[in-house]
Amino acid sequence: MRYEAPERVETAVSLLSGERGLARILAGGTDLLVQLKSGMVEPDLIVDIKKIPEMRRIGAENGGFRIGAAVPSAELSEHPGIRALWPGVVEAAGLIGSTQIQGRATIVGNLCNASPAADSVPAMIVAGAIATVAGPQGRRELPVEAIAAGPGQTSLAKGELVISIFLPGRPPRSGDAYLRFIPRTEMDIAVVGVGVSLTLGEDGLCTAARVALGAVAVRALLVDEAADALIGTAVDEAALERLAAAASAACRPIDDKRGTKEFRIKVAGVLARRAAETALERARRN
């Protein structure tokens, strides 16, 4: 097993595309090292991206923020600008693992690990986050919801890696929130996760909304029907009822050790409603 720690994106790309065997990217290592230890993977090449300066930066850009792929979650939690703009994304990143884990774990790693239960992914999806992908053919941009293909599978081609996430700016009277269900209070994996982002007009009616669900299908789902239940309404009781019903209806969960199908379907609706209420409250304050 070879370990490389390049200092430029282009070097990382050529290492990854040149490897004939199994290559894995190491950022925080909170998924990869566990997989290595348990014998789940035996890569021929590990490319550590933490030495690449542009991967380590958070930068302001067009009213939003660009977050490098090797920036740990804890830095998001300590970033006043991102906390103010996308509190839902920060609270999702702040739920990954534990305080110690968040000192290492990255939201790009969370995205590319492609677990259906990844906490930061529904939050990023509703934020309209854009992933910048570098590869042998150069750079391209993709909405984050297009990265995961299924459990443990991404849509990235050989030699490609996500180098940053762009969280866009947003209009006034906008708010977002992320909620997950776990039986405990922390150190757990989402049984259901829900992200909601919405914007209110001057009249208080919802002009735009996005709703995404985690852990209820093979990958995080962007649910337009759930968003439509909010758009054009005052996000009142009736709208929240429709939102909950649409969120539940979109679930395609499995029965497993973490929860039953019925449980996930019911709780997705409950959390969608609760997340929307928090997002609404935040929008009214902005």
Next chain:
Amino acid sequence: MPRDDVTAETRQSFTKVGTRPLRPDGVDKVTGRARFGADMAAPGMLIGKVLRSPHAHARIRSIDTSKAEALPGVKAVVTRDDFANRTDELRDILVNVMAREKALYEGHAVAAVAAVSAAVARKALRLIEVDYELLPHVIDVEEAMRPDSVLLHDDMFTAGVDPVPDQPSNVAKRCEFGHGEVEKGFAEADIVIERSFRTEASHQGYIEPHACLASVGADGQGELWCCTQGHFMVRDTCAALLGMDVSRLRVIASEIGGGFGGKTTVFIEPVALTLSRKAGRPVKLVMTRDEVFRASGPTASTSVWVRIGVTKDGRITAGEAVLKYQGGAFAGSPVEPGAMTAFACYDLENVRAIGYDVVTNRPKQAAYRAPGAPMAAFAVESVVAELADRIGMDPIEFRLKNASREGTRSAYGPTFGPIGLVETLKAAKAHPHYSAPLGNNQGRGVASGFWFNFGGQTCVSLNINIDGTVGLAVGTPDIGGSRASMCLMAAEELGIEYDRVRVIVADTSSLGFNDVTDGSRVTFASGMATIQAARDAVKKLCARAARMWDIPEDAVVWEGGYAKPAGANAGDFQPLSLRDIAAAAAKTGGPIAGHWEFNAENAGPSFATHIVDAEVDPETGRTSILRYTVVQDAGKAVHPSYVEGQFQGGAAQGIGWALNEEYIYGADGKLQNPGFLDYRMPVASDLPMIDTVIVEVPNPGHPYGVRGVGETSIVPPLAAVANAVSAAAGVRLTSLPMSPPKILAALEAEKGAQAAE
């Protein structure tokens, strides 16, 4: 035989006992200097790894180790062929340590290697070829009891049934306890409630995986360093399995990162010794967490049926229970203590408890804190709560009305001596927690619990050093702060300061036999031996003083740490301190030491009553524990902080067992959650500060009145939490763990039932 020279009178006043000094092992533990099982190394040491069955049940046709043996760096490979077969009482332990004809559960050890590195050892495991013939398996206790079930052992005929059955089954044993006539009792009842309950297997969840370092020399002498609750047990078992003289094996107990009963047997130790003997080099073997879950000893899963009858004015007329416990692939589930303890809190004229010990394709269970009792209490105390509710009586009043007290003939036979159940109930009722207001979706639960406690074989040595400090050697590994308690008791007897006593857990070659640290026995039994060893030393100290003064020995008394003339007639001498006498020892007869060895009896049982408030989210079924109070009888709390720690620890483990912990099996009979991510023990933020009240009803069987406290604390929580959750949710929960999907399903079913009415 009980020794009549053990002081029967209970001491009343103390200067050291009851204070809260720092534990002697504390600094080492918080600085990382303490050495646990995996912290030991030896020159030339090899790394051992175990190959485990991937199947829940399979016949092992053959094992080919030739490729593994040929791998460079591999120094030994062992299989069933390296262990002599047995037909005695160690047979099950042997077969559990290394599979013979069949792999009986997923994770069952099939072979092991010792190699120059972990990487080589892992590679070698992959080169071992095992030819399995897959067999159908059974995981559930009720299914295993069916006449048409898959059989684990074709030579298992249910014991305790007359006549002995002529067909083999998975029921190893039937047992029955009780007295009176239950049917007559139920006929006298105004209200009878019967219900069935289920609990899932839980694991002790000790933070330190099993680990050992074994070294057997060319002369056949062996040393074993390991984390265990009982190194004498490890020595005797390993020596027998390896065919060694007991004297040729020395076992040293490392610091231990939790045991809770799970480290009262052997798993990897005989394997490491066999590998070392074969390789001629020391072998270190450390389980992974995955192996701990799959292949150590979780507790039983159970199915319990309970029926209790009461009169309208709150008198229990009869109690009956049928308990079915599966304890994994071998006989020995804790159903017997379950059946014995089920009704121990109640003074009943008519009572019967029947137990079935059942085998399934799961790892062989090991003891877990009050083995068998929490599940029985869950069932009985749930029905008791429901009955109190039905007759409109306060649940503590109801328990007080029926409580066991001194003179009660216990449901399992003996008549209780002085016990503290009534005192715990009264203290619970008076506690501000019990009358605090509750909010929406919140409920309060109460439950009581009992554990026998144990004494056992114990040997202690106490050495007076030249400077008047004291070295104390005990043979019981310290899993709950016992070293601090030993120092306190020695200091109390000798009249010296706490920090002038240093205590070690001595190895198996340094002391006579000691039973394992179990049955909440250490502060009681090793404590009593320490007191007696100190008194033995005091006699000798007085004799030395007599010699120094040249007066008769019986003219010297020991008071407040000094030898003094017994009275004016004895002569006029300045009192001699322990230090003075120790300094002169070389001139007065040589070293001074006290000893005590005995088989401790009369361990007083401990009772507890717990109060818990829970809130249930009606939309998600998620439970939050809001407040928890443990009230328990300690007899005499030697070190109150560590008594409180035992109370809190038992409650914390019980809460986890009640709410989320469970062994989850797939249809393939394989464990699906062998890690702390999906085996959900409570994390710190899941629990409120657990409040404690120490009740002290002295145990007449101990010179200070001590009762063991370690186990009783896990008996009430399953029921207390179930009673709180049921009250909060408005529906009776009868199946553990009360995970959110289960609670939500129960709430939906209740809603459906209400809508139908």
